[in-house]
Amino acid sequence: MSNKELGKIEIIVSPIKRIVVFESTELSIEEFFERIRLMAMTGQPIALNWSEGMVFIASPYQPDSDVIIEQTLKGTIFWGGAHICLNAKVRTYQKTWWKRSSNN
Numbered sequence: 001m002s003n004k005e006l007g008k009i010e011i012i013v014s015p016i017k018r019i020v021v022f023e024s025t026e027l028s029i030e031e032f033f034e035r036i037r038l039m040a041m042t043g044q045p046i047a048l049n050w051s052e053g054m055v056f057i058a059s060p061y062q063p064d065s066d067v068i069i070e071q072t073l074k075g076t077i078f079w080g081g082a083h084i085c086l087n088a089k090v091r092t093y094q095k096t097w098w099k100r101s102s103n104n
Helices: 027-042 068-071
Strands: 018-021 025-026 049-051 054-060 076-085
Touching: 027 054, 027 076, 068 076
Parallel strands: 018 076, 025 076
Antiparallel strands: 049 054, 054 076
């Protein structure tokens, strides 16, 4: 390979086409952020997802079979579960949930 060929990189953007959620729990905004607060106290990383006025936390489904891996490569993502708050778009919430309790 010449130096010119080494410098070429192909970048492919392939968006997710479908998400399959096996279990979901719908929570009020207060319950949702209480759950976040408790997760933060464990030191566990938290990734909040936001889409169409809905905030959610998802737990990935482990791809342990050729079928799941093949479907993932085709654009279908599998989540074992999700905690969902549907009314997050129309309400605001004070940031008091972020403060750790005095017991910690």
